[in-house]
Amino acid sequence: MKAVVKFEKGIGNVEVREVPEPQVGKDEVKIEVKAAGICGTDIHIYYDEFQSNPPVVMGHEFCGVIREVGENVTEFKVGDRVTSETAAKVCGKCIYCRTGNYNLCPERKGLGYGVDGAFTRFCVVRKDIVHRLPDNVDFISGALCEPLSCAVHGVIEETGIRAGDVVVVIGPGPLGLLASQVAKVEGGYVIVLGLSVDEKKLSLAKELGADLVINVEKENPEKTIKDITGGYGADVVLECSGSASGANLGLKLARKKGKFTQMGLFGKQIEIDFEQIAYKELKVTGFFTQKWTAWERALKLLSEGKVKTAPLVTEKLPLTEWKKGFESKEKGEGIKTILYPV
Numbered sequence: 001m002k003a004v005v006k007f008e009k010g011i012g013n014v015e016v017r018e019v020p021e022p023q024v025g026k027d028e029v030k031i032e033v034k035a036a037g038i039c040g041t042d043i044h045i046y047y048d049e050f051q052s053n054p055p056v057v058m059g060h061e062f063c064g065v066i067r068e069v070g071e072n073v074t075e076f077k078v079g080d081r082v083t084s085e086t087a088a089k090v091c092g093k094c095i096y097c098r099t100g101n102y103n104l105c106p107e108r109k110g111l112g113y114g115v116d117g118a119f120t121r122f123c124v125v126r127k128d129i130v131h132r133l134p135d136n137v138d139f140i141s142g143a144l145c146e147p148l149s150c151a152v153h154g155v156i157e158e159t160g161i162r163a164g165d166v167v168v169v170i171g172p173g174p175l176g177l178l179a180s181q182v183a184k185v186e187g188g189y190v191i192v193l194g195l196s197v198d199e200k201k202l203s204l205a206k207e208l209g210a211d212l213v214i215n216v217e218k219e220n221p222e223k224t225i226k227d228i229t230g231g232y233g234a235d236v237v238l239e240c241s242g243s244a245s246g247a248n249l250g251l252k253l254a255r256k257k258g259k260f261t262q263m264g265l266f267g268k269q270i271e272i273d274f275e276q277i278a279y280k281e282l283k284v285t286g287f288f289t290q291k292w293t294a295w296e297r298a299l300k301l302l303s304e305g306k307v308k309t310a311p312l313v314t315e316k317l318p319l320t321e322w323k324k325g326f327e328s329k330e331k332g333e334g335i336k337t338i339l340y341p342v
Contacts, residue, residue: 002342003057003120004322006113011047016320019057022116022124029076029127030068031084035143036118037061037313038325038337040173040242040265045113046326049267052113059119059339060086060112063133063142073127083145083299085129086111086289103153103289110289119319121341131295134303140316143338144174144309145298146290151178151263152301153294154238154287156186159261161236163187168225168234168253169210171241172201174312174336175263177208179238181307184209188236191228193221193249197332204311204335216249225253232256238263244270251276262286312336 003019024030036059044050045058063083066076076082089109090097096104111117111125133142161167167188169180180190191212192205202213212228214221225234233255239247242264251273254260260282277284290298301307314334317325318341325337 001121002319003116004059004319004339005055006045006052006058007055009048009052009054013054014046014058014322016322019116019120021122024068024070024124025126026070026072027127028070028124029066029073029082029130031062031064031082031123031125032067033062033118033121033123033341034064034139035062036339037143037147038322038329038339039147040329042112043326043330044265044267047267050113050265053109053115056113057116057118057120058112059117060110061143061146062118062123063139063145064123067122070127075127076130076132081133081142082130083133083142084111084123084125084131085149085292085295086146087129087291088115088125100291100293103291119322119339131299134299137299137302138310140313140338141302141308141310144178144312144336145295145302147174148178148302148307148309149290149294149298150287151175151182152298153290154261154263155179155182156297157294158285158287159236159238159259161186161188164189165235166191166225166229167236167238168193168221168250169238169240170246170250171239171243171264172198172205172213173240173264173332176238176240177201177205177312177335178307178309179240179263180205180210181208182301183236183238185301185306191225191234201335208308208311221249222252229255234258237261240264242266244272247272251280251282254280254282256280257282259283259285313338316340318342
């Protein structure tokens with residue numbers, strides 16, 4: 001079967017290769033991939049800016065149909081529509097695993113970079129990380145369950161938003177558009193910030209429920225947000241751009257005693273005015289991937305129509321055109337590209 005493979009360390013070193021169909025272990029299921037999303041992390045892997053374990057099949061945002069189950073699997077059956085978490089391997093013994101925070105397990109190997117992932121026809125995963133796709137959620141929407149669960153974990157579980165909070169989301173990419181919807185569900189007054197190149201994404205953010213969108217190249221966000229908050233600043237800042245300028249702007253926009261969550265990945269070291277955390281007594285946090293609780297909540301929000309993922313998909317390509325999808329992602333030409341097996 002064809003697969004997009006990171007075949008060795010270094011910049012690039014990604015191509016479509018023929019790989020053997022994976023075999024199912026006794027506690028695993030084999031999923032026929034129906035749709036797989038290209039993530040910013042995939043671009044970081046391409047440029048060797050993110051840990052990977054080549055040769056490895058890339059891709060970790062996906063959904064599909066179970067085609068085979070291991071001998072110990074009774075929770076699922078052939079034909080079930082499912083999606084999967086990314087924590088492909090964890091130790092099960094460390095303090096993080098034992099407290100349900102297995103996303104932080106030091107021995108964790110993630111799908112699509114630690115072990116073979118979903119940019120192919122069949123993907124094998126352990127049964128513990130499989131989730132049923134609600135009947136009213138199609139495969140395109142379902143492929144984005146992973147970034148949605150990341151948004152849920154970052155916004156709800158790690159940050160915490162109270163009804164009435166002024167929430168600033170920096171960066172209207174896929175994560176920002178999902179985080180803004182989750183923040184809105186939690187009762188926040190949501191303001192999404194972007195650049196001139198993000199005009200279409202900002203319009204989509206508004207369509208998806210944002211209370212206000214700001215092009216920071218045309219309007220002073222600091223003045224606007226202070227006007228809205230009586231001079232105080234945002235209660236919560238969710239930095240989703242993964243840029244140094246976005247992070248520094250976020251620290252400026254947060255009010256004293258406010259919250260700042262770094263959600264976007266930089267892929268490199270940055271310079272940041274870290275003293276603002278002390279001067280403002282900010283509560284600063286981050287998050288890493290997701291866990292079972294976030295997945296269950298994300299699937300419920302998706303099923304109930306409170307959060308929408310399908311509008312983020314701007315391109316669908318066969319697996320063999322992965323490079324076009326990667327280039328679109330890198331240039332910011334679309335929002336989310338979906339690959340499907342050939």
